[in-house]
Amino acid sequence: MTTPQPQRLLCVDALRGFDMFWILGGELLFAALFTWTGAGIWHSLAGQMAHSDWHGLTAYDGIFPLFIFLSGVTLGLADKRASALGGGARRALYRSALRRLLLLLLLGVLYNHGWGTGLPGHWDEVRYASVLGRIGLAWFVAAMLVWHCRPKVWQGVALAILLGYWALLAGHLDNPAATPNAWVDGHWLPGIHYRQMPADPEGLLSTLPAVVNALLGVVAGGLLRSPRQPWSKAVLLAALGLGLLALGYLWSLVFPLNKTLWTSSFVLVTSGWSALLLALFYVLIDLLRLRWLGLAFAVIGANAIAIYLASSLVDWPYVAASLFGQWLAALGPSAQPLGAALALLAVQWLVLAWLYKRQIFIKV
Structure with missing residues (x-):
């Protein structure tokens, strides 16, 4: 007996698109609005569009964890079990997962050395750690656990990772060069690090707790897939998010929030916000039926990795200026940054809308 495939939820693609929106140029809007209006609220929001230097959390710090969380949501919605598959189907599943990871x-390496730089001529000058690489590794490990273990087992593994990581890093948080992450990356991560930092933000050791972001996404996906009433699912998702936030912020009193190290408290807090955002999008798009909102962001989310890669390989600001340059020049000096940001977003969105309308989805 085969398990029926769940209906694809528009809210998941929409939230993935909302996440990517800020990477594609949305982060420029607040600073541009401040330049245009001078209102302090935009200046405060613009400050949230940059990563924390070390300890702390900004809204921009949550973009990457949300993407990993959503990769886990798709695992939870699919609810695959390798043990339920025949030998041939199981091997095909493994090949597909391994191919996705390697790709x-x-x-990720290609993105790191995109337009304007290019791949170095020597292997030891390449940056191998990457955002896409961490997404792939976190998803792959989470998939192997979910496909082969009962929920109590992989949930226990997630808890062990968080506690073990805390024990490993305790007392080594003040000096970036003295962290276990710096030692592991210095000895075992080939090539160069991001901005020559002692510990690469997408390094080896800090990828381990990122697996838990994906596993918590599996929990959220399981809630959405459950036979409960739709509004009950929304309430449970919100409760999951609030519970994770409470635990994470309490834990941060002794194990600070730190994106570079991807601390255990950072995992819980970012997963909490991710669950709350998923609950919000589920209510707005799939329950209240605001399909226009869902489609506006789903256009981006349906080809999220493709447009992320293109942001490194295509000079989108040049394209936007080529199309809208005369109109932008006609704006006043204070309005030009806002016009440039909107033009940048419009060009990318129109390309993605063209792909979406023709049902062209570039999947990895």
């Missing part, structure tokens, strides 16, 4: 690792 994301390769594309």
Whole structure:
């Protein structure tokens, strides 16, 4: 007996698109609005569009964890079990997962050395750690656990990772060069690090707790897939998010929030916000039926990795200026940054809308 495939939820693609929106140029809007209006609220929001230097959390710090969380949501919605498959189907599943992992690792290296730089001529000058690589590794490990273990087992593994990581890093948080992450990356991560930092933000050791972001996404996906009433699912998702936030912020009193190290408290807090956002999008799009909102962001989310990679390989600001340059020049000096940001977003969105309308989805 085969398990029926769940209906695809528009809210998941929409939230993935909302996440990517800020990477594609949305982060420029607040600073541009401040330049245009001078209102302090935009200046405060613009400050949230940059990563924390070390300890702390900004809204921009949550973009990457949300993407990993959503990769886990798709696992929870699919609810695959390798033990339920025949030998041939199981081998095909493994090949597909391994191919996805290797492709994301390769594309991550390509992204790191996109237009304007190019791949170095020497292997030891390549940056191998990447955002796409971490997404691939976190998803792959989470998939192997979910496909082969009962929920109590992989949930226990997630808890062990968080507690073990805390024990490993305790007392080594003040000096970036003295962290276990710096030692592991210095000895075992080939090539160069991001901005020559002692510990690469997408390094080896800090990828381990990122697996838990994906596993918590599996929990959320399981809630959405459950036979409960739709509004009950929304309430449970919100409760999951609030519970994770409470635990994470309490834990941060002794194990600070830190994106570079991807601390255990950072995992819980970012997963909490991710669950709350998923609950919000589920209510607005799939329950209240605001389909226009869902489609506006789903256009981006349906080809999220493709447009992320293109942001490294295509000079989108040049394209936007080529199309809208005369109109932008006609704006006043204070309005030009806002016009440039909107033009940048419009060009990318129109390309993605063209792909979406023709049902062209570039999947990895």
